[in-house]
Amino acid sequence: MQRYADRVALVTGASCGIGAAITQELLRQGLTVVGLARRVDRVKVRAHPLPDAPGKLHAIQGDVSNEESILAAFKWIKDNLSGVDVLVNNAGIQLFSLLISAPTDFWRRILDVNVLGLSICTREAVQDMLARGVDDGFIIHISSLAAHTPPYNSDLAMYYASKHAVNTLLEGLRKDLVARGSKIRVGAISPGLVKTEIFSHSKKITSDIFNVAPCLEAEDVANAVVYMLFQHPRVQTIDNP
Numbered sequence: 001m002q003r004y005a006d007r008v009a010l011v012t013g014a015s016c017g018i019g020a021a022i023t024q025e026l027l028r029q030g031l032t033v034v035g036l037a038r039r040v041d042r043v044k045v046r047a048h049p050l051p052d053a054p055g056k057l058h059a060i061q062g063d064v065s066n067e068e069s070i071l072a073a074f075k076w077i078k079d080n081l082s083g084v085d086v087l088v089n090n091a092g093i094q095l096f097s098l099l100i101s102a103p104t105d106f107w108r109r110i111l112d113v114n115v116l117g118l119s120i121c122t123r124e125a126v127q128d129m130l131a132r133g134v135d136d137g138f139i140i141h142i143s144s145l146a147a148h149t150p151p152y153n154s155d156l157a158m159y160y161a162s163k164h165a166v167n168t169l170l171e172g173l174r175k176d177l178v179a180r181g182s183k184i185r186v187g188a189i190s191p192g193l194v195k196t197e198i199f200s201h202s203k204k205i206t207s208d209i210f211n212v213a214p215c216l217e218a219e220d221v222a223n224a225v226v227y228m229l230f231q232h233p234r235v236q237t238i239d240n241p
């Protein structure tokens with residue numbers, strides 16, 4: 001982890017759940033972490049550095065479904081820190097939306113955050129790394145088991161499709177970087193059920209599910225991020241379910 005001490009990581013969706021846990025773990029490993037979310041006050045509370053964590057947290061407000069907001073965040077990082085060395089595309093939403101009847105807006109919201117927001121953040125981070133000659137940069141997508149299976153429920157098909165897209169986009173990015181001879185690494189993590197607030201707006205699945213189904217804790221996913229970063233530069237963990 002020495003390699004990334006004092007380097008800058010951007011974690012999207014850092015105000016709770018997996019993103020907050022990843023932020024805290026990277027702070028513990030000595031990185032400077034920019035935690036981005038719409039509810040910036042919650043980033044400060046939920047992702048605050050744990051005692052003795054050497055890293056520094058910068059909580060910034062941002063909406064990954066809004067390109068201007070993303071560009072403003074990257075500009076803030078460029079103006080105030082060196083740039084982004086590690087990007088963790090964690091922000092994601094899950095909305096139940098049947099393909100034969102859901103309002104288009106539901107699908108748009110899923111795709112704007114899970115696919116387009118992730119793609120814009122990735123483009124900006126890679127451009128920044130290439131411009132600064134950062135050859136040990138790392139892009140990590142928080143994908144899902146949903147990227148590897150058919151939809152569990154018919155009303156989750158758009159969410160599953162968004163996560164299938166995430167893994168396809170990752171492979172496209174990897175090929176692009178390899179073709180350029182870049183050593184920037186990419187990887188995805190595909191967790192199963194994780195105990196977070198992801199179902200907090202759902203009437204269909206409530207947090208009771210965590211009492212009956214086996215589930216991971218957000219810290220488990222954060223540890224997987226550290227595992228990927230910690231490997232020798234020759235090791236690229238493409239997907240870490």
Ligand code: NDP
Nearest residue numbers: 013015016017018037038039063064092193194196197198
């Ligand atoms: P939570 O609902 O607990 O957290 C989601 C995070 O994303 C929040 O910090 C939220 O911040 C942020 N977010 C949502 N929309 C936006 C937006 N438009 N702009 C910026 N930030 C946004 O979910 P999880 O922690 O569970 O999920 C994190 C990731 O893990 C997601 O990509 C999810 O798909 C994936 N995942 C989750 C699993 C689970 O079972 N929990 C399983 C597999 C994958 P705010 O609202 O403040 O903006």
